[in-house]
Amino acid sequence: MDSIRKKAGNYGEAAALGYLSAKGYIILTQNYRSGSGEIDIIAKEGEYIVFVEVKYRRQLNFGRPVDSITPAKRRSLISAAYGYLAKNNLNHADCRFDVIEVFGREILEINHIENAFGES
Numbered sequence: 001m002d003s004i005r006k007k008a009g010n011y012g013e014a015a016a017l018g019y020l021s022a023k024g025y026i027i028l029t030q031n032y033r034s035g036s037g038e039i040d041i042i043a044k045e046g047e048y049i050v051f052v053e054v055k056y057r058r059q060l061n062f063g064r065p066v067d068s069i070t071p072a073k074r075r076s077l078i079s080a081a082y083g084y085l086a087k088n089n090l091n092h093a094d095c096r097f098d099v100i101e102v103f104g105r106e107i108l109e110i111n112h113i114e115n116a117f118g119e120s
Contacts, residue, residue, distance in 0.1 A: 012056025034083025
């Protein structure tokens with residue numbers, strides 16, 4: 001089952017990467033791990049470092065993909081982001097957390113939620 005989930009996650013991330021690149025974002029890294037967290041995509045948009053969580057679902061029977069981000073997952077993302085900023089000497093950089101929802105099968109729909117956590 002993990003193999004299927006991993007393939008689906010990779011599919012969603014590939015769609016998100018294409019979407020962000022087309023919007024002019026500069027992709028800095030993918031699948032960044034620090035401490036107990038992982039960030040799917042780290043990109044740069046203008047002066048912002050953007051930490052992106054990608055959520056893929058084939059269908060919306062169980063709610064929107066963004067709804068699956070628990071408070072614990074959010075803390076994990078924030079912790080990993082602090083790790084990235086510290087490691088790259090970017091402690092004073094403007095940053096935000098975005099969520100990209102990808103859903104569908106053959107035809108994908110992408111919903112980009114900028115500043116999803118409401119803080120910078």
